[in-house]
Amino acid sequence: MGLENIGGWEFVVIILVGLFIFGPDRLPKAISDGVKMLRQLRQMARNATGDLSKELGTDIQLEDLHPKTFLRKHLLSEEDEAALRKPLQGIYDDVRGVADQVKRDAESAASAAKSVTAPAPAPVPTPAPQQPAIKASWDDVT
CATH class of the missing domain: 1.10.238 (Recoverin; domain 1)
Structure with missing residues (x-):
């Protein structure tokens, strides 16, 4: 230090x-x-x-x-430590397996929700008919 x-x-x-x-x-x-x-x-x-x-x-x-x-x-000897960890290790493995399964289920639900709620492609707007341009003259303004 x-x-x-x-x-x-x-x-x-x-x-x-x-x-x-x-x-x-x-x-x-x-x-x-x-x-x-x-x-x-x-x-x-x-x-x-x-x-x-x-x-x-x-x-x-x-x-x-x-x-x-x-x-x-x-x-504690190594055997004592292993004996203390053994019951907890089984519980830990079970909880880990359930958590992994929940994660996989959540990911599959999220991907399914994305595919269902994906927005439809926006329709292509049709152009409005063009009107002939009106020409203004100097006489019309005065």
Whole structure:
């Protein structure tokens, strides 16, 4: 975890906000205190995972402390996990099959509706008979 997700402008904005909040004379001290706090938090997490590994007798990483991952990796064997998943897998397969059938039925109904409600081609209008053009002269206007 590092600064790879922070762009140049974001970094500049963070520095400017820090300058406005702490001021130029206290900003270096605030940064060093923040870095020191992060190091202490990481050390505490390492110690906690080390103690937990010693108590359980297995190797535990920080990511393994999520309850689902912890149960899968350290408390359940593969057979236990398969036994727990088996009833639910059958239900999942049944629901998936029904959902696929409903989707196919909906698509066929939509295509049938399109073919039934397709508009008939518009009739071609017949041209109106042309009337002879009336010529106006200058005498008619005056």
